[in-house]
Amino acid sequence: MIREIIDNVLRLFILLLIQGLVLNEMELGTWIVPYIYILFILKLPFETPNWFVLFLSFGCGLLMDTFTNTPGLHISSCVFLGFARPTVLRFYSPREGYEYGMKPSVQSMGLTWFLYYSIWMVISFNLWFFFMEVFNFSEFFTTLLRVIISSFFALLIIMITQYFSFGRRVNG
Numbered sequence: 001m002i003r004e005i006i007d008n009v010l011r012l013f014i015l016l017l018i019q020g021l022v023l024n025e026m027e028l029g030t031w032i033v034p035y036i037y038i039l040f041i042l043k044l045p046f047e048t049p050n051w052f053v054l055f056l057s058f059g060c061g062l063l064m065d066t067f068t069n070t071p072g073l074h075i076s077s078c079v080f081l082g083f084a085r086p087t088v089l090r091f092y093s094p095r096e097g098y099e100y101g102m103k104p105s106v107q108s109m110g111l112t113w114f115l116y117y118s119i120w121m122v123i124s125f126n127l128w129f130f131f132m133e134v135f136n137f138s139e140f141f142t143t144l145l146r147v148i149i150s151s152f153f154a155l156l157i158i159m160i161t162q163y164f165s166f167g168r169r170v171n172g
Contacts, residue, residue, distance in 0.1 A: 020067040034154040057082030077129040106162040
């Protein structure tokens, strides 16, 4: 239990540092903004109570807002993601349910499951984030294109990190 808490806190700070110091500082143009720090929320254990997921999502968003000086934008997006997480997990739940102690990852759930789960979560986050950032529908299609491009690159980085993550090797 203590080891899992330490792993999650460490994951949060590593992802926030990578996001804040590397990805946010790269000149990828205005269209590509890969937010991979949400991997912290995606990889929380299945047994995490929904209220605690929302609390952790708020804290993660608060830290990112502090890092990027965007008051409330990351908080609202992360809390939305934490709110959507149980629905997406129920939608992709195996017939026999999730086993105790399993975590959402390629290693434990398989590539296809994690890819579908990540696609829905990343697109949901980016839709909320970019439309809240613009806060009008006059630029609907440009914002939608930005969501698609940023989601693609975020998913690419997230899937790459799954294969370089600590722990067991992936078997297929």
